[in-house]
Amino acid sequence: MIGGSLALSGVACLRGHRLLFEGLDLALAPGEAALVTGPNGRGKSSLLRIIAGLLRPAAGYVAVEGRVALAAEAAGLDERLPLARALGFWAGIDGAGADSVAAACVAMGIGPLAVVPVRLFSTGQRKRAVLARTIASGAGVWLLDEPGNGLDGEGLALLGAAVAAHRAGGGVVVAASHQPLDLPGATVLAL
Numbered sequence: 224m225i226g227g228s229l230a231l232s233g234v235a236c237l238r239g240h241r242l243l244f245e246g247l248d249l250a251l252a253p254g255e256a257a258l259v260t261g262p263n264g265r266g267k268s269s270l271l272r273i274i275a276g277l278l279r280p281a282a283g284y285v286a287v288e289g290r291v292a293l294a295a296e297a298a299g300l301d302e303r304l305p306l307a308r309a310l311g312f313w314a315g316i317d318g319a320g321a322d323s324v325a326a327a328c329v330a331m332g333i334g335p336l337a338v339v340p341v342r343l344f345s346t347g348q349r350k351r352a353v354l355a356r357t358i359a360s361g362a363g364v365w366l367l368d369e370p371g372n373g374l375d376g377e378g379l380a381l382l383g384a385a386v387a388a389h390r391a392g393g394g395v396v397v398a399a400s401h402q403p404l405d406l407p408g409a410t411v412l413a414l
């Protein structure tokens with residue numbers, strides 16, 4: 224079981240002297256999810272970075288139980304390497320094995336791309352690879368920035384199944400999206 228939980232209390236975000244949001248509260252127990260919505264530039268990615276500990280909140284506090292994986296817009300994969308090795312680099316850091324990478328690639332429908340260099344990937348294949356990196360990480364808290372961007376219908380279904388399995392195992396998910404995203408029972412945070 225890969226558990227996680229998180230709590231935000233009175234969180235505020237300042238960027239470039241501009242207050243993006245304040246007074247944000249959220250509590251997610253194992254298995255729960257939140258959907259952060261709002262137009263471009265409202266601060267969705269900034270909120271995920273605050274939860275990940277990459278950005279300091281201007282006010283409030285964040286408490287996270289479990290390891291965190293942030294699937295951001297930037298893939299963070301070595302373009303020169305075949306997919307399995309590019310993901311294997313991160314799996315090594317995360318303490319996950321090659322079997323986790325292989326299973327995550329199958330989960331996102333990119334198993335056959337294991338030997339293909341990342342630089343050749345299409346937009347949707349790249350998105351699937353980023354999500355596979357999160358799945359392989361073994362982290363309890365998934366932070367997904369626009370996870371549906373670039374995915375086709377099959378990709379969206381695989382994402383939905385991966386998120387459901389993660390939640391069923393006690394993980395939590397915070398997804399930021401300016402488009403509708405199917406996240407059953409999620410708390411909606413509209414920025």
Ligand SMILES: Nc1ncnc2c1ncn2[C@@H]1O[C@H](COP(=O)(O)OP(=O)(O)OP(=O)(O)O)[C@@H](O)[C@H]1O
Pocket residue numbers: 238239243261262263264265266267268269270401
């Ligand atoms: N390093 C920075 N310094 C100053 N301002 C920044 C910085 N990074 C982002 N911003 C600003 O913060 C605001 C929120 O950006 P953020 O990426 O969090 O929004 P978002 O809701 O995720 O947008 P999108 O839907 O376009 O991804 C934007 O106006 C952006 O220009």
